[in-house]
Amino acid sequence: MTELTMGKALNAGLARALADDDRVVVMGEDIGTLGGVFRITDGLQSRFGAQRVVDTPLAESAIVGTAVGLAFRGFRPVVEIQFDGFVYPAFDQIVCQVAKLHYRTRGAVRMPITIRIPWAGGVGAAEHHSESPEAYFVHTAGLRVVAVSNPQDAYTMLRQAIASDDPVVFFEPKRLYHAKGEVDLDADIADAAPMGVARVARPGTDVTLVTYGAQVQVALDAATAAEDEGVSIEVIDLRSLSPVDYRTVTASVRATGRLVVAHEAAREAGVGAEIVASIAEQCFEYLEAAPQRVTGFDIPYPPAKLERHHLPDLDRMLDAVDRVLGRGHRAEVDA
Amino acid sequence: MTELTMGKALNAGLARALADDDRVVVMGEDIGTLGGVFRITDGLQSRFGAQRVVDTPLAESAIVGTAVGLAFRGFRPVVEIQFDGFVYPAFDQIVCQVAKLHYRTRGAVRMPITIRIPWAGGVGAAEHHSESPEAYFVHTAGLRVVAVSNPQDAYTMLRQAIASDDPVVFFEPKRLYHAKGEVDLDADIADAAPMGVARVARPGTDVTLVTYGAQVQVALDAATAAEDEGVSIEVIDLRSLSPVDYRTVTASVRATGRLVVAHEAAREAGVGAEIVASIAEQCFEYLEAAPQRVTGFDIPYPPAKLERHHLPDLDRMLDAVDRVLGRGHRAEVDA
Amino acid sequence: MTSTVNEAAAAVQAEPVQLLTPDGERRTDHPLAASVADIDDHALARLYRDMVLVRRIDAEGVALQRQGQLGLWAPAEGQEAIQTAMVRACNDDDFFFTSYRELGVLVARGAEPAQLVLGWRGEVFGTFDPHDLHVATPQIIIGAQTLHAVGYAMGVQRDGGDQVAVACFGDGATSQGDVNEAMVFAASFGAPVVFVCSNNQWAISEPVGLQAHRPLADRAPGFGIPSLRVDGNDVLACTAAMRWALERARSGEGPAYIEAVTYRLGPHTTSDDPTRYRTAEEVALWRTRDPLLRVAALLRGRGLLEQADAEADAAAAEFTAGMRRAAVGATTRPPLAILDHVYAEPHTGLDRQREQFAAYLAGFDEEAGA
């Protein structure tokens, strides 16, 4: 085990994938000489050469579109979208090509493309640099969508994503890039939990709190705080947003009878809506209270100085926990 | 009252908007000389001139992006996206500009842009011509999203959308373009129900069936069929997908205790997820059974010869109604 | 000011390159003529047969659509020369990324009759394995395939192959961001890709003059990509242009661009009514420039036409009969097939939907049985 930041773990995962399979090509803006604006690809170009770690011209649709062509030729492209808010120019190529080509060709052409996205807020950034677009991709059949919450998952799941024969949209919470954790760099990715499986980050008995990405740590903190008040929260880190590991989520809700889902993204038709709806359908008779969502508001991501009011925090999570326990001392906050 | 097809009602709505306000400009591919591939803009260019009804070069991002510029200059652009599946190249301009400019400028710049989208399946079309992308826009704060189900709404709501100072994504179910209905062409749009309000398309007491667009007719047929079996279905035509008129929906569910939501779009993080989640939250104590969704599968839209298996139909709606009534005689179909 | 301002090089190439006149005369005075000197009368007869076959297949497609056997068809009539020349100038493993209209590419690459009809019939999307024909599934999203071609060519650069990628698109497509980005990437990386714009004068109802006020071939040089504007109804000029472009690309000189000036003689698709936006005179004028007529005239002069026609007729009769059989005899896949091939690897969400859908369908069988 080695202690690494999430950023370094991702770098190690990319290096390992590049070393293991010469069909892996890493592409994006500023990822070569500079090593990426977050340095996630630091040193990779000098180690693997400019043919394998490619600085591209400034055009996201072309980055993804040429990745599709590389996949036609048998490569495994890993593309970096510089910030979450810059994925939209590539949306057409992602939705109409990356997601659909395997279906269109009835399996004759595979799209083993990994789309890495430095993601979400909480870092005091400018407009368009703190977006949570994951629901768009979850709603798009043909894609797999994952979100990591710690260095070990970052390392392992990135390698799994690159190894997957399906396209994977890979969300990296940028506010955790500097967070440290133990990483087993030698573990076989086949032995590790598959990227489609959720993780019970903290067991509990009273309330199931489902979340992903940077919010996992907030949820764990909320669980610790709640413990003092005698409430036992089970925190589930989804890891995979599409497909969702409902086996793990339903098992928990069947035990607790209460569900809170938290994410930074806007609420309307977000991932939380899907989780609440699926659980309402699948665990109706187990639910003891109305499920609750703690989410960003249905607004454009606000300016940096105000972002903390938009983001779920410990108080808002605990408020929702109170509500789901029927002891809401504040007005309902989220609907 | 005049009997009109939905296509002609839309044409009349556009003509009226062009006549009433010379700041209205209609733009798109093939909408001028040809009158649009669906003839929705038929005759408008010869009547209002090529400066007001504009055939544009073939580029959706530019169509929406120049509409933004026209809005900066005080115009009210109405753009046509030729088919649902061709909106994605414009996604960046819609999500980052159209939806956010009013927020970005704290109200100094308005985006009264209407984006018309011939929409959804059931017409035996080629790939990319039968998409239901509405959830992407519902998840995008700053947009209003509406879907029409009959000629009168088509006429009135299109005029309301154009008159709105907010951007509106306007979905027109192409399989209803030839469906006829009575239209009051003289009604004042201020007197008509606002576009944000849902409509009880058929009252009922046992189950609330919520849907929109072309599925409204399917739902009404299902309600008729169910009546024979002694089940009374209340059909709600949402009309507005963002915001959803929860007042109407919750009132119904509080009365029936049972909810089915139907749409053609894929299920994961779709509009149905939002409705089920919101109702689970807002009407928990009224629900007598797990809500049910009847949706397209989580697959790319399938080839024409197979599309009927993908689309909700009377049988699948009745199956869900049976399930929500606890008398499912078939296996659960949707989850 | 004229010495300072950059204007597109107006006079470099006023007229599209033509090596075979509408009267069937070969032009040998043109600098490009030498590059097709090896194409003798018999080779021309083969190209002619290819083109006639495409025309017949196209007509059969339209007929099948009119008879309700196909949902739609996008006619290629009038564009047979560039489509045929493109493929014949290539190696078999050069990879094509085309739009929906490049019927001639599929035919020249040996697509089976069923592969030409089952897509338009709405049975499946892709009708062939792209790796078999070295042709990607025809693209409907205008221009998207040009980026795929560039990416493929970048792959060739990386694995040391000698293939060239060919990006085929229309005049309307030149307005799309993707097509321009494709030129940026191709030029930046010097990728072995050939851009072939079939300027058939119309993008549905929009004349090419709405997309651009200048020849489309003028666009590429500013991106650092040399271009040629050729008579797209002249199979020799198209061949010469392709050879020039392929040679450059294969020898590592990077991308090249061809504008083939041609005409869509038929409607945009069988759903389209072109009389709403263009005159009968215009169509009549272009009929005089028919790519088949000029080769026929030449072959007639050489006494080779009759045999070429007979051979083409025979091949076409067999092929179109196959199309008809394939359409009429098509069996639609079972409902559950719509859930196949969404993913390459198992997917718990979809597996669950499949199970439930199967049970639902089985319920009907039970009902029927009961």
Added chain:
Amino acid sequence: MTSTVNEAAAAVQAEPVQLLTPDGERRTDHPLAASVADIDDHALARLYRDMVLVRRIDAEGVALQRQGQLGLWAPAEGQEAIQTAMVRACNDDDFFFTSYRELGVLVARGAEPAQLVLGWRGEVFGTFDPHDLHVATPQIIIGAQTLHAVGYAMGVQRDGGDQVAVACFGDGATSQGDVNEAMVFAASFGAPVVFVCSNNQWAISEPVGLQAHRPLADRAPGFGIPSLRVDGNDVLACTAAMRWALERARSGEGPAYIEAVTYRLGPHTTSDDPTRYRTAEEVALWRTRDPLLRVAALLRGRGLLEQADAEADAAAAEFTAGMRRAAVGATTRPPLAILDHVYAEPHTGLDRQREQFAAYLAGFDEEAGA
């Protein structure tokens, strides 16, 4: 072949237009010189003061960021000439659509100190009413604003105004689909828009040579848009180019394109470390081409420098003090403000969220009170 193949007109304009040498000599031999003959020494002194003010404001922005008063700053150092010239050549109601780096445009249009800092501080996005300054809120999505400029110009065509829209973007932006589509639409409609590409040699860490192997100005003519390549560090050449472009646009001749060859002397933003991707020598070389130095040299020769510097110093001192006050004294809006202005009209969904958020916030007050 050379007579047939289209290559970009290589020799039309080898060197960027220069009317003021780095030594401060005015060139009168150039065909464009006449168009700025009216700019006498005093007018040059005014331009100089404008540019110095921008440089000082820029330095203050960097300083405020370093002191933690701002979250970020995108330095404009080195690009003052084109930014200032652009605005000064325009009418007050010509409308600018810029990127985040066009500080000089905002300054020349009279933005207040607070309007230059509150955005970078993270208090608000738009700091001014675009209709007041006739400048759109600076754009972060690379290239997106170029389409807005074209649309605005299309609006001018429709309401009969005489304004011109100016689209400002960088060298990196030229690769984006949107920028190319903007040229397509502008050319197609003959819209009164001027494209100004500030080629500062770098797009973050990527040299312009990665985006294009040819001068960026070569791109436009193929779209039917004439272009000029000018020394972007030469305020006279920039002014001449803008006058040429504006004159064309205003008289109905359609769009024009200017590539201003300049250099970003500072980092991409205050978060960037340019030593990772470029050499000190390169920066030193460009420092000799500083747009301020050459005007200063001329003014010094005319005995006007001292006064111009004194005036600029005074203006800068006042302005930067205002920036500091605005930053340090900024009050962050209350939490509920994040829900304002999402829509222009009432929205039931958001109204409900506002109510609930207000009640939630009030809960804290009660707790605190209790």
